[in-house]
Amino acid sequence: MNIIEDFLVRKEQGFYCSYGDFYIDPLYPVKHAVVSHAHGDHASPGHKHIYCTQATAEFIKLRHSKQPDQSFQLIPFDTYFEINGVGIYLYPAGHILGSAQILMVYKGVRYLYTGDYKLQADPTCEPIQFKEADVLITETTFANPAVKHPDPVQEIMKLAVPHNILLGCYSLGKAQRITALLNEHCPEKEVLVHHSMLGMHKIYDRYLKAPMRYELYNRKSMKDGSQNKIYLVPPLTFNSYRRARNVLKAFASGWERLQAQNDISLYLSDHVDWNDILYFIEQVKPKAIWTIHGDGRVLQQHFHGKFEIRDILSQTFSPDYC
Incomplete structure (x- = not known):
């Protein structure tokens, strides 16, 4: 098993997978957009193809009525699909209704992008599911031992x-x-x-x-x-x-x-706190962790010497699709 270090990189438009030529949660129009959930910092209009859950599509349509219906590719949870040879599954993230983790499979390696996620019980959205992966690409909004979300x-x-x-x-x-x-x-x-x-x-x-x-x-x-x-x-x-x-x-x-x-x-948060992140890592059992959306330095220090943790790689902007 060989982890591809630049399998997913940060670009100006969003997180880009060159091996499948698609973006995750892009902010600017692209050809293929896999959208984890419908918050404005993850979901934007103008894409040619949008892959997401049905609830996420409904929220996007409500906020961006000019987005053509035919651009949406509705993906049920736990259903396999491909974009240019990269296998993809969506699993509940527990963040809001329709929010999804994005599991990408390429050359036998499993890359799990969490998007925003939470472990606390919430009857208004699908509960999070735990899936093992070789690379965990996790948000670190509250990745600090000082943060503990109350009941x-x-x-x-x-x-x-x-x-x-x-x-x-x-x-x-x-x-x-x-x-x-x-x-x-x-x-x-x-x-x-x-x-x-x-x-x-x-x-x-x-x-x-x-x-x-x-x-x-x-x-x-x-x-x-x-x-x-x-x-x-x-x-x-x-x-x-x-x-x-x-x-x-x-x-x-x-x-x-x-x-x-x-x-x-x-204090009501829809993100994981420090203990939640540690528990989630135990369930995913990754060999490497790439951090996004926050500060991952404390997490890097905590796991120093155990396995690789680093911020996701950045790639300078070059226009792919407009």
């Missing part, structure tokens, strides 16, 4: 207070996870969603066994009736409402810096 139920229970709450969160994934958590653990709370989240919630409802309970926000909602409302808003709206009165403010994130100046800290 999400304990965090959501912080919102069980007799006040209206302005809650900042990302429109896709986080907002739906919070809605489901509130529905289950704080059923007395009325969940109001920003209009930018409504389409995402409706897509989630089609996939969930039990539809979520929520309403679209209107200007009178937070002023009328009892103090039991939680208004979910995207980051830009949250920042513009900093001076809002008669509400408690919270922002759902794993980042400590985003908790500053809020009335309630709410």
Whole structure:
């Protein structure tokens, strides 16, 4: 078995596999794009062929209505397909609905690209699956022993207070996870969603066994009736409402810096923390690890002398397809 050191490299457009002539999560238009999930820093429009799960395709279509339907190649989980001789499987990543790890097989070597992933239980998305690989290509957003994500139920229970709450969160994934958590653990709370989240919630409802309970926000909602409302808003709206009165403010994130100046800290992350990464590595059993999306230096120090860990290689930009 020979690991190809430049099997996947970082280019300006995204992560490029020259052996199959395709990109993973490209930000600029390419011919073949394998998309791990629908967050804006991983999914963009303009590609000729997009390989992704059905849920990811629905989110992309919602946000980018001009992307032609015929450009989508819908790939079920645990289904083999090929792009120019490279075998590929998609497996659940547990990050958001439809999010996928991308396992690439070439000349007998298995390369596993995690995308963004989490191990915490989340009823709003497919639970992560563990697959062994020779090379693990992992995100390192919170790859630091100082980071330990708290229990999400304990965090959501912080919102069980007799006040209206302005809650900042990302429109896709986080907002739906919070809605489901509130529905289950704080059923007395009325969940109001920003209009930018409504389409995402409706897509989630089609996939969930039990539809979520929520309403679209209107200007009178937070002023009328009892103090039991939680208004979910995207980051830009949250920042513009900093001076809002008669509400408690919270922002759902794993980042400590985003908790500053809020009335309630709410540590809810959809990424793995340090212990999660170590456990995931045990399950994958890689011979080498390439790191992306974050700082992998602490991980490199932790495994020094055991096996190779390095940042993914970069390649200078050269136009391939526009």
